[in-house]
Amino acid sequence: TKDVNGNLKTDMSGQRGKWEGDKVDPAEASLLNKFIRRALVSSRHEVEVLQRDPTSPLFSVKTFEELRLKPELLKGVYNMGFNRPSMIQEKALPMMLAQPPQNLIAQSQSGTGKTAAFSLAMLSHVNPAHKWTQTLCIAPTYELALQIGQVIEQMGKFCPDIKLAYGIRGSKVERGRLLQEHIVVGTPGTILDWCNKFKVIEAKKITMFVLDEADVMIATQGHRDQSIRIHRQLTKDCQMLFFSATFEEAVWRFAKMIVPEPNIIRLRREEETLDTIKQFYVLCKSKEDKFSILCNLYGSMTVAQAMIFCHTREMASWLSANLTKEGHSVALLSGELTVMQRASIIERFRDGKEKVLVTTNVCSRGIDVEQVSLVVNFDLPVDMGGNADNDTYLHRIGRTGRFGRRGFAINMVDSEYGMDVIRQIEMHFDRRIPKLDTLNVEEIE
Numbered sequence: 001t002k003d004v005n006g007n008l009k010t011d012m013s014g015q016r017g018k019w020e021g022d023k024v025d026p027a028e029a030s031l032l033n034k035f036i037r038r039a040l041v042s043s044r045h046e047v048e049v050l051q052r053d054p055t056s057p058l059f060s061v062k063t064f065e066e067l068r069l070k071p072e073l074l075k076g077v078y079n080m081g082f083n084r085p086s087m088i089q090e091k092a093l094p095m096m097l098a099q100p101p102q103n104l105i106a107q108s109q110s111g112t113g114k115t116a117a118f119s120l121a122m123l124s125h126v127n128p129a130h131k132w133t134q135t136l137c138i139a140p141t142y143e144l145a146l147q148i149g150q151v152i153e154q155m156g157k158f159c160p161d162i163k164l165a166y167g168i169r170g171s172k173v174e175r176g177r178l179l180q181e182h183i184v185v186g187t188p189g190t191i192l193d194w195c196n197k198f199k200v201i202e203a204k205k206i207t208m209f210v211l212d213e214a215d216v217m218i219a220t221q222g223h224r225d226q227s228i229r230i231h232r233q234l235t236k237d238c239q240m241l242f243f244s245a246t247f248e249e250a251v252w253r254f255a256k257m258i259v260p261e262p263n264i265i266r267l268r269r270e271e272e273t274l275d276t277i278k279q280f281y282v283l284c285k286s287k288e289d290k291f292s293i294l295c296n297l298y299g300s301m302t303v304a305q306a307m308i309f310c311h312t313r314e315m316a317s318w319l320s321a322n323l324t325k326e327g328h329s330v331a332l333l334s335g336e337l338t339v340m341q342r343a344s345i346i347e348r349f350r351d352g353k354e355k356v357l358v359t360t361n362v363c364s365r366g367i368d369v370e371q372v373s374l375v376v377n378f379d380l381p382v383d384m385g386g387n388a389d390n391d392t393y394l395h396r397i398g399r400t401g402r403f404g405r406r407g408f409a410i411n412m413v414d415s416e417y418g419m420d421v422i423r424q425i426e427m428h429f430d431r432r433i434p435k436l437d438t439l440n441v442e443e444i445e
């Protein structure tokens with residue numbers, strides 16, 4: 001039996017753990033997204049709203065003024081460079097700020113302004129004269145909680161009376177002494193301890209509860225259960241706000257447990273498409289052969305930037321070392337790097353400091369591929385069972401049709417098995433992937 005790379009399967013034994021296809025940690029991916037984000041993500045879809053009471057008027061705001069925020073808070077919003085509410089904020093903010101309070105389930109991909117929206121809602125909600133915790137926000141990890149806290153601090157910069165505490169590992173509290181901070185952001189485990197074991201938060205006094213990144217939260221069983229245990233201690237009058245980037249069935253079930261009588265807001269993700277991509281495959285004999293074909297191709301094409309995907313870390317570092325030897329400026333991105341390091345590599349690449357990015361599966365999504373005109377599958381994307389991984393294929397080479405920039409995708413095939421994967425991909429997307437004659441590269445330009 002041969003594996004993906006045409007090597008005997010036995011060659012791969014002992015290396016299984018290094019395959020990076022299954023390594024994408026959702027919390028890390030989300031954090032990476034936050035680090036590399038520069039602006040709002042928009043969508044051509046409409047925001048869908050499902051009101052709990054369909055007869056009540058639906059408010060939507062086009063400006064932040066319409067929200068009648070405290071002037072210090074409005075100043076904080078503008079100071080962040082926000083001119084007008086994002087698509088999701090137009091609908092979500094009036095609901096979150098409504099009197100009497102309304103519950104909300106909101107789903108939209110990351111980067112659409114959810115965090116900014118609920119940060120604003122929490123800041124607007126608290127009464128600084130009351131020296132106790134009034135709003136609680138939970139997030140799946142230490143780092144994500146910190147990120148949210150930073151948004152609140154920045155937005156609340158001109159509201160010095162409003163205090164924030166971080167309920168995360170390492171934060172010290174005095175047992176039995178109630179916190180005076182109005183807003184607490186943290187992870188489920190610490191927050192649960194703070195409510196029950198240390199008794200520094202009185203759950204009954206919480207009037208706004210925010211659960212962020214629900215899809216990431218439920219990926220860890222313990223977090224899901226802790227969130228539910230926190231939620232159980234809240235009163236019926238507590239306003240529940242629930243956010244998720246995706247909405248599969250399990251998230252939906254979780255949402256229903258946390259949010260009674262919800263209003264629902266959804267913004268569909270802009271779908272990726274293969275429409276503007278010319279796809280090819282090339283036949284190769286070995287990895288060395290793949291490498292020299294790749295060099296020839298790259299040398300004879302005029303491409304702005306290229307991304308090259310490998311199956312394992314080993315392959316990615318071998319390839320990047322060899323490309324570097326050939327004089328290319330190469331960035332290497334793989335799973336052993338911290339999220340910070342990955343973010344800085346992606347930023348450099350986006351700024352054009354390197355022309356070629358070699359990567360494993362770790363972050364096929366984090367990068368805005370519009371500027372990348374060539375994507376190479378040095379190894380084809382396959383799942384654990386060895387079948388074509390169509391989703392990953394689409395994420396690697398697809399783009400959101402909006403800009404419609406043309407691009408090329410080249411798949412390197414070095415075995416019968418690889419050909420089989422190509423055929424599966426062709427079938428799945430109902431698009432032929434022609435063979436590229438490497439002696440005649442003009443055909444692709």
Ligand code: ADP
Nearest residue numbers: 039040082084085086110111112113114115116
């Ligand atoms: P999400 O929580 O959905 O991932 P964020 O609230 O983090 O989205 O917003 C994504 C990015 O857009 C952040 O850099 C944020 O500062 C910025 N942003 C949010 N709302 C606005 C707005 N109304 N106008 C301009 N930028 C915004």
